[in-house]
Amino acid sequence: MRIPILLLKTRSSPNDGYDEFFNANNYTPTFVPVLEHRFNDKNLVHVRSLFATGAFNASDNTNSISNPKTPSPKYGGMIFTSQRAVEGFANMISQHGLPPPSQDIPLYTVGPATARTLTTLRNAHLPSSTIHGADTGTGEKLAHLMLQHYNTLYTEEKENPTLLFLVGEQRRDIIPKTLMDPNLPHNMRIPVDELVVYETGEMGSFEGDFRRVVELAEGKGEGVTWVVVFSPSGCEAMLRVLELGPYAKDDGDGNGNVFVATIGPTTRDHLRGLGFEPHVCAEKPSPEGVGEGIKRFMEQRALN
Structure with a gap:
């Protein structure tokens, strides 16, 4: 039974x-x-504009990861720690499309469930990008994985390109605090821009x-x-x-x-x-x- x-x-x-x-x-x-989730359409459209204006592209349209001497992009990757953020991103793409970046970008996620949802989106719209962190389980472990992995991609840079973190209005700050810890050497810190793409409230x-x-x-x-x-x-x-x-x-x-x-x-x-x-x-x-x-x-x- x-x-x-x-x-x-x-x-x-x-x-x-x-x-x-x-x-x-x-x-x-x-x-x-x-929970009731409401997507922030204005901010999600802004994410598309970042792709459209080349914020994820190296300045001369070559891959700065494979060629460290190439000027790096403004954003070097994205972080997703909730399925709602992935779904909001996917909904935006389905409505407005997504101009592909000229370089492969790492996508960081926490937990296998979110990774599975992100993999479906990646396969359809960012097929060359790579997903990291599916087995980390917590934001703290994911942050330490990013410090190890992301810092190998831009070894010649004085400052790492920023990571774009799509978040809900209620979230913990462990990932930005760990990545931008002032005690880290300057060239190992990873700047993070958080962008609220959904809001959450308990259903009555x-x-x-x-x-x-x-x-x-x-x-x-x-x-x-x-x-x-x-x-x-x-x-x-x-x-x-x-x-x-x-x-x-x-x-x-x-x-x-x-x-x-x-x-x-x-x-x-x-x-x-x-x-x-x-x-x-x-x-x-x-x-x-x-x-x-x-x-x-x-x-x-x-x-x-």
């Missing part, structure tokens, strides 16, 4: 790695969007939507239901619906057949702060990482 798994996120387009993975592993995934309908989905899942999958949490947003509403943590009834700890997994330590720690210890914290923020954590938990539970 297939086990219901409720994914507290918007289904990624055109394909979603979590949907594919859990469907293939005897689960019935259901997406429950927590989330709690009611989640309650309906939980009720539909009851009685399926031998009574076991998994909930996967991807961000601190919506955590309190989730606990209320499931009667867990501070919302547990006096005579128990909520529904003993509902288990909660988090995509990583940030969300786990947020839930701990609310008074609830999630059953699983994925070691890697990926479908496989979540799946492996759930598998180990269920195997251990069967032994007890």
Whole structure:
């Protein structure tokens, strides 16, 4: 019997790695969007103008990576740390097209899910560009990878070309702070321009939507239901619906057949702060990482 798994996120387009993975592993995934994303069309069109005006091109239209003595471009690469940023970029391209740069540019990303979405876009519009960081898992690890990799591309430059970082309005600053650390040698620092391409807010309908989905899942999958949490947003509403943590009834700890997994330590720690210890914290923020954590938990539970 297939086990219901409720994914507290918007289904990624055109394909979603979590949907594919859990469907293939005897689960019935259901997406429950927590956040509302609104793309910043003005800033996304500005990204296109950077390509159109040659900001990613070396000044004499030759590849400055393969020829370090060639004057470098203003922007030497791009950073994506969320699927929403990739989707916003892809939507802009589908509406307005994308003038290809004259040189290959590195695309940096964190986590395999975002890398998969970015790969689809790269293959269609930037086929010569390379993707780095899919297995880093955190912004801090990605930043250190960039310091190692990017600094090998412009070894003759006094200052590295800037990286364009497409972000949401809510984001951590670990990547810019690490890359532009004043303690680094000047020629090893990597300038970063952050450009907000989407805004995020919690959906007002989330709690009611989640309650309906939980009720539909009851009685399926031998009574076991998994909930996967991807961000601190919506955590309190989730606990209320499931009667867990501070919302547990006096005579128990909520529904003993509902288990909660988090995509990583940030969300786990947020839930701990609310008074609830999630059953699983994925070691890697990926479908496989979540799946492996759930598998180990269920195997251990069967032994007890």
